[in-house]
Amino acid sequence: MTKSEVILAISRKTRLNKENIKATIDELMSIIQQATVENKRVYFSGFGSFFKKKRAQKIGRNINKNEAMVVEERYIPCFQPSKVFKEEIKASG
Incomplete structure (x- = not known):
């Protein structure tokens, strides 16, 4: 949609x-x-919350050059559905 x-x-x-x-x-x-x-966490009752999450530094791989590379620590946006929302999805089959 x-x-x-x-x-x-x-x-x-x-x-x-x-x-x-x-x-x-x-x-x-x-x-x-x-x-x-x-x-700041943004929470909608019965729906879920939006927040930012810290991703730790890790070793990744550049598949084009087939070599290891460092992926720096960074923040990503996240959404966590509420328990009510999860249950509705689960019940919908």
Whole structure:
């Protein structure tokens, strides 16, 4: 499902203006992104949480040159679904 499809689905259910929905979704994503960058966990009850996670330095392999290389320590964005969300997915088969 694309962002456009989500906006259309929300618009159909709520009968709100698509432009307002798009602006709201854009702002929500911006807030989640900025909070995650600032090392704040963003939690939605019944859905899950967004946070950043530290990946340790490791030895990787450049398959084109077949040589080992060091992959530096870095942060990655993560999403952890809530227990309720996991159970819904599990029950859906």
